[in-house]
Amino acid sequence: xxRLSSDSGIGDRIRGEWVHGSLYSDADIFAEELExxxxxxxxxVGHESEVPRADDFVMxxxxxxxxxxxxxxxxxxxxxxxRCPHRGNQVCTxxxxxxxxxxxxxxxxxxxxxxxxxxxxxxxxxDGQDMSGLGLAPVPRIASYRGFVFGSFAVDGxxxxxxxxxxxxxxxxxxLASPEGExxxxxGFLQHRVKANWKFVLENETDGYHPAFVHAxxxxxxxxxxxxxxxxxxxxVGRDYGNGHTEMDxxxxxxxxxxxxxxxxxxxxxxPDYLAKMQAAYGVERxxxxxxxxxxxxxxxxxxxxxxxxxxxxxxxAVDDTVQHVTALQFKGAPDLNRRMRQQTMGSVGPAGFxxxxxxxxxxxxxxxxxxxxxxxxxxxxxxxxxxxxxxGYRIGxxxxxxxxxxxxxxxxxLMEAV
Amino acid sequence: MLATRNDDTxxxxxxxxxxxxxxxxxxxxxxxxxxxxxxxAIYWIPANGDDIDPxxxxxxxxxxxxxxxxxxxxxxxxxxxxxxxxxxxxHFVTNVEIFGHDTDEVAAGCNVMVFESxxxxxxxWAARTDYLLRADGDDLKMARKKVAxxxxxxxxxxxxxxx
Numbered sequence: 067x068x069r070l071s072s073d074s075g076i077g078d079r080i081r082g083e084w085v086h087g088s089l090y091s092d093a094d095i096f097a098e099e100l101e102x103x104x105x106x107x108x109x110x111v112g113h114e115s116e117v118p119r120a121d122d123f124v125m126x127x128x129x130x131x132x133x134x135x136x137x138x139x140x141x142x143x144x145x146x147x148x149r150c151p152h153r154g155n156q157v158c159t160x161x162x163x164x165x166x167x168x169x170x171x172x173x174x175x176x177x178x179x180x181x182x183x184x185x186x187x188x189x190x191x192x193d194g195q196d197m198s199g200l201g202l203a204p205v206p207r208i209a210s211y212r213g214f215v216f217g218s219f220a221v222d223g224x225x226x227x228x229x230x231x232x233x234x235x236x237x238x239x240x241x242l243a244s245p246e247g248e249x250x251x252x253x254g255f256l257q258h259r260v261k262a263n264w265k266f267v268l269e270n271e272t273d274g275y276h277p278a279f280v281h282a283x284x285x286x287x288x289x290x291x292x293x294x295x296x297x298x299x300x301x302x303v304g305r306d307y308g309n310g311h312t313e314m315d316x317x318x319x320x321x322x323x324x325x326x327x328x329x330x331x332x333x334x335x336x337x338p339d340y341l342a343k344m345q346a347a348y349g350v351e352r353x354x355x356x357x358x359x360x361x362x363x364x365x366x367x368x369x370x371x372x373x374x375x376x377x378x379x380x381x382x383x384a385v386d387d388t389v390q391h392v393t394a395l396q397f398k399g400a401p402d403l404n405r406r407m408r409q410q411t412m413g414s415v416g417p418a419g420f421x422x423x424x425x426x427x428x429x430x431x432x433x434x435x436x437x438x439x440x441x442x443x444x445x446x447x448x449x450x451x452x453x454x455x456x457x458x459g460y461r462i463g464x465x466x467x468x469x470x471x472x473x474x475x476x477x478x479x480x481l482m483e484a485v
Numbered sequence: 486m487l488a489t490r491n492d493d494t495x496x497x498x499x500x501x502x503x504x505x506x507x508x509x510x511x512x513x514x515x516x517x518x519x520x521x522x523x524x525x526a527i528y529w530i531p532a533n534g535d536d537i538d539p540x541x542x543x544x545x546x547x548x549x550x551x552x553x554x555x556x557x558x559x560x561x562x563x564x565x566x567x568x569x570x571x572x573x574x575x576h577f578v579t580n581v582e583i584f585g586h587d588t589d590e591v592a593a594g595c596n597v598m599v600f601e602s603x604x605x606x607x608x609x610w611a612a613r614t615d616y617l618l619r620a621d622g623d624d625l626k627m628a629r630k631k632v633a634x635x636x637x638x639x640x641x642x643x644x645x646x647x648x
Contacts, residue, residue, distance in 0.1 A: 253542055254532065254542040257532075257639065258643070283559050283564035283566070284559050286562055287555060287559050288559075389640040393543055409547075411543070418546050418645060420556070423645040424565065424566045424567050427567040427604075430604065434604075
């Protein structure tokens, strides 16, 4: 592949299975991504269970922008920008809490938790002026699916259901692992920062080629069954749902092994309470199927990653500054399972995690490596000659193939070339 | 036995232990460091504050003795890539104080700063560290160690050396 001239557009930088390194390292490209991806498409913000009661709020983000997710007195959810419309001061500095109003400390303007301006100090100075539009600006669109709340800074665009497409089924599948059909986000987040572009993180989440090597150290000392899932003989598949959503579908491998709770590295007799509740909720046969299949490993573009037992929220902050917010998934009605989910999550992810600390080393090494000159291209062609369509028409390949990466880049190109 | 009429002697003993632990960490002497722990040890690095409930909320590290062993064995594989090459680190320990003791155990605390140089660059870490140390013959061992990073409520770079 040839070198690029400095004025090359996005189209010149994504050529089939070849991707140009500048897409990870060029600050101008990042600025364009903010406008065309992070501030346009649906971005995952938070989960309804993080604001369970009226007047609860939690600080979240969309890309570099802080966003306050609130539940008002009537129980409605809002995504508000943390910016006083008077002089731009940040009105909220708490990570979470319960408040009917937010008061800007600068000049005492006060806002209800639905964003409306309710009081200003020394109000006579505004006599005769229309103050009605001076609330905390809402993120223009908000929608949720199975408790997952998404926001979009674009006033118009496809509805959330259309954006999620076939990937919505993975969230349904996740909720099935709860005897009450709901997940909860209640364990708090670790915030793991890496000096790397967000797309290295995004692609790695459904890269089934690396675990056997990057995670060899922990696989060799822990009694972990994960390694075999990503071996060349594995029956698991990678899937491209379109719209940038990708999955590593481990069910074929778990069905071959046919052991309930194998996906969690245990057996159902170790979780008697959970087993009983699942059987009561779904019937013995269906409960067994669910417990054999396990929970999904899916990357909802651009920032929600469900990794079987935990949830990561990707936050792009700058071209080489990305934060993964990560927590243990908690299944409603499954306290014995949830305790183990928290313990396993703390061991494997976050800044000191047995798995993620090694992933972070790879993100940061690639971020430095990709800035070398000539050849400047990445080759993402693994498994191109053996990919196929599944019964639903989605592109799949062997779990170690780069079907997911190619799917991500195809969608990325469409978003970045849109006017 | 920790019984002593001379608090200064006990403080010196505790300081010597903490300095030695810091040196073993600086020199990546993983197995020697692991030997400093009691069988019922807890190694805790909280997130999002210093007083969270680690049984219910995420911590950066919340290791029992078995998981401390796993952490060390992973480092010893030579394939723990985040530490290959190893970070070059130095711990600086100050403000060592004893908060109480009985015949077997002593509660102590200190402030710690760690300068880390790694492939990513240079990173400065600062923490309040609290120990519960237990007499083991003439030695002390760590029954509990809590490392409260001052910025544990913010996004943190990878922390894969021993702190």
